Amino acid sequence: MRPRTDRGRVLLVLALALAVTVFTATVPLLRGFFDLRVYYGTVHTWAHHGGRIYDYRVPGTMYGFTYPPFAAVAMLPLALLGRTSAIVASLLVNLAALAVILRILAGPGWRRHGWYRWSLCLCLLALFEPLRDTFSFGQVNLVLLALVLADCRLLATGRERWAGAGIGLAAAVKLTPALFIGLLLLAGRRRAAGVATAVAVAATALAAWADPRASRFYWTEALWDTGRVGRLDYVSNQSLQGVLARLGEPGRALWASAVLLTLCVWAWRSRRAVRAGDWTAAFALTGAAACLVSPITWVHHLVWLLPSFAVLLRTGHPRIAGALYAVLCTSVVWLWFDGASGIGGFLGSNTYTWITLGLLLGLPAGQPRLIRLPTARSTSTMAAAPSPESPATTAVPGQAEAARVDVAAATTGAVVTDGCRDLTRNPSSEPTGSTCPAASKPQSSSSRASWYTVNPPPA
Numbered sequence: 001m002r003p004r005t006d007r008g009r010v011l012l013v014l015a016l017a018l019a020v021t022v023f024t025a026t027v028p029l030l031r032g033f034f035d036l037r038v039y040y041g042t043v044h045t046w047a048h049h050g051g052r053i054y055d056y057r058v059p060g061t062m063y064g065f066t067y068p069p070f071a072a073v074a075m076l077p078l079a080l081l082g083r084t085s086a087i088v089a090s091l092l093v094n095l096a097a098l099a100v101i102l103r104i105l106a107g108p109g110w111r112r113h114g115w116y117r118w119s120l121c122l123c124l125l126a127l128f129e130p131l132r133d134t135f136s137f138g139q140v141n142l143v144l145l146a147l148v149l150a151d152c153r154l155l156a157t158g159r160e161r162w163a164g165a166g167i168g169l170a171a172a173v174k175l176t177p178a179l180f181i182g183l184l185l186l187a188g189r190r191r192a193a194g195v196a197t198a199v200a201v202a203a204t205a206l207a208a209w210a211d212p213r214a215s216r217f218y219w220t221e222a223l224w225d226t227g228r229v230g231r232l233d234y235v236s237n238q239s240l241q242g243v244l245a246r247l248g249e250p251g252r253a254l255w256a257s258a259v260l261l262t263l264c265v266w267a268w269r270s271r272r273a274v275r276a277g278d279w280t281a282a283f284a285l286t287g288a289a290a291c292l293v294s295p296i297t298w299v300h301h302l303v304w305l306l307p308s309f310a311v312l313l314r315t316g317h318p319r320i321a322g323a324l325y326a327v328l329c330t331s332v333v334w335l336w337f338d339g340a341s342g343i344g345g346f347l348g349s350n351t352y353t354w355i356t357l358g359l360l361l362g363l364p365a366g367q368p369r370l371i372r373l374p375t376a377r378s379t380s381t382m383a384a385a386p387s388p389e390s391p392a393t394t395a396v397p398g399q400a401e402a403a404r405v406d407v408a409a410a411t412t413g414a415v416v417t418d419g420c421r422d423l424t425r426n427p428s429s430e431p432t433g434s435t436c437p438a439a440s441k442p443q444s445s446s447s448r449a450s451w452y453t454v455n456p457p458p459a
Contacts (some may be wrong), residue, residue, distance in 0.1 A: 005292075008114045018122040022290055024132060030439035033087055034058070036138025039075050039349070040086050045210075047071060053214040055330055066229050069207035069215045071140075088134055090138040097142040098125070104149045105280070105310040115429040127329040133300035141303045144170040148180055149307065150281065151196075154231050155189065156279040164192035168199025172207075175223075179290045183282060187274040229296050235333050235340065236353040238298035246340045246349060259293045262360070269365050276366035284308040288360045292353070302328065304351060308359045315364040 030358055039059055042065040047049035053072050057064045065072065078086050102121070125131055134141050147166035154163040170177035177201070184193035194272070208215040230237070233245035238256045244251075266289035267343060273282040287304035291297045312321035332351050340349035347354075 013116070013119040013123070016120065020123050020126045024126065029135060031136035032303055032312070033090065033136065033138040034063075036086060036090050038063060039138070040078050040081075040083070042072060043075050043078045044183070045075060045371060047055045052217075054217055064228070068172060068204065069211055069218055072214070073207050073210055074173060087138070091135065094135055094139075094142050097146040098131075099148055100146040101142065101306065104153050105307060117238055118409055124325070126305075127326055128306075128325065130300050130302035130305070133146065133298075134303055136292050136299055140173065141301055144174060144177055145287075145303055145306070148287075150175055151180070151192070152279050152283045152307075155187075155192065156277075160192055161191065164195030164197075167192075168196040169203060171196065171200045172203035176290045176294050179293070180283070180286055182267075183270055183274075183286045186271050187282070203338065204409050206370075225233040230347070235337055235349050237296050238291070238299060238302065238350065238356070239294050240292050241295045243350045243353055247346070254338075262289060262292050265289075265360060269360070271364075273365035278366055280307060280314070281311050281363060284311050285363060285365060288356050288363070291356050292360065298308065299352065301334070303355070305356065305359065308363055317364065324359075327351060327355060351415060359459070370425045381459075 004340065009052070020055055038056075039060060042056045045056045046053050053065055053069060078089075081089060097269070101396045113413055131142075133139070147170045151163050154160060164181075165233040167177060167184070169179065181196045181200075184190075184196060202214075231245075232241055234242070235246075239254050243254055244258070266285055270282045270285045270289075273285060274281075284305075284307035287307055291301060294301070309317050309325055310320050312318070312324075336345050337348035340346060359406055
């Protein structure tokens with residue numbers, strides 16, 4: 001039933017794009033670029049009015065800047081833009097980051113999919129709740145994911161000289177990507193881990209030089225105050241801490257035990273993936289683990305699961321990938337916005353956490369995509385024995401050398417993974433506006449829109 005002509009394909013893509021647009025405009029509320037308003041207002045107050053980075057609040061709320069000081073330094077170009085220009089810039093930057101992510105995850109054969117498959121892929125991505133929330137909030141998660149996956153690409157292709165720089169920058173903007181430095185250490189990539197650490201420290205030092213007072217406040221007070229970010233039991237918090245908080249178990253000991261167990265599973269599975277040369281799976285597992293162990297993982301942070309879906313598709317599990325992806329498009333957790341009592345509430349309100357945990361436990365790791373190299377014994381390439389009817393032919397220069405390379409590859413177990421040759425020896429005032437009126441509590445996916453903080457003062 002798939003269209004067989006270009007005209008049919010174009011009509012199908014246009015119909016899907018229209019359906020996605022209607023769905024996005026009617027089912028989930030647009031977020032009014034709420035987080036972008038935080039960034040924009042913070043930077044303008046800091047750069048133009050001499051205000052403090054962590055004193056700014058979006059008018060009518062208690063929501064302010066919660067990232068490390070270097071994030072504010074990196075966002076200083078917003079001080080040169082107007083409100084509408086900042087929104088346009090946010091959309092363009094996120095689109096560029098998404099393009100980089102898809103290019104890396106698709107591998108070197110990305111062109112073979114053609115415009116039709118890529119168009120269908122973009123329509124499906126537009127339904128993904130974490131992704132559409134990232135765009136609608138004006139968030140930075142896609143940029144950070146692109147930086148981290150750039151290092152994945154460098155490691156997978158053996159170009160390790162600058163590997164780690166992207167992870168270091170991402171960790172300086174937001175603390176969660178620092179777990180990828182742990183992955184580099186597990187993999188024995190000490191140079192890359194050193195580069196990542198040096199870049200993160202240098203960026204943090206730059207921010208301390210730019211605003212010593214803000215840096216001192218963040219690292220001594222704001223970092224340890226989770227109340228600045230929001231309620232731990234809020235339904236959008238799809239981390240292990242969120243699960244425990246909704247159970248009424250705010251104790252740090254239980255959470256620390258759950259985090260330690262999660263990190264042990266992550267270390268075991270990631271190390272196995274790295275040993276097999278499957279860097280994409282290792283980075284996917286690390287992204288899932290980071291979402292679980294972070295004290296607060298809002299729904300839009302789950303864009304870190306995108307590499308996991310790429311791994312599922314690559315390893316021949318499209319039905320599992322499709323089922324999990326479909327659930328993450330439904331905004332199902334918001335059905336328990338008012339409360340999560342009972343067994344149904346416990347299971348339903350934590351649906352995205354269960355998916356993340358399932359990916360950490362069951363994602364195929366250590367199974368790189370194999371492109372078998374032809375050998376000298378291959379029936380498709382081995383020359384036939386000469387006969388009167390089929391006389392011997394003269395060898396073309398270079399063919400013998402290619403055959404010797406193929407034999408060596410078969411003997412050593414060389415494989416090609418993720419588009420690179422893996423020589424594994426084992427074969428095995430309100431500061432901003434928005435394009436649409438922002439809901440007063442933009443975090444919700446229902447008419448009862450919600451937000452990160454508790455009981456905001458009246459506007």
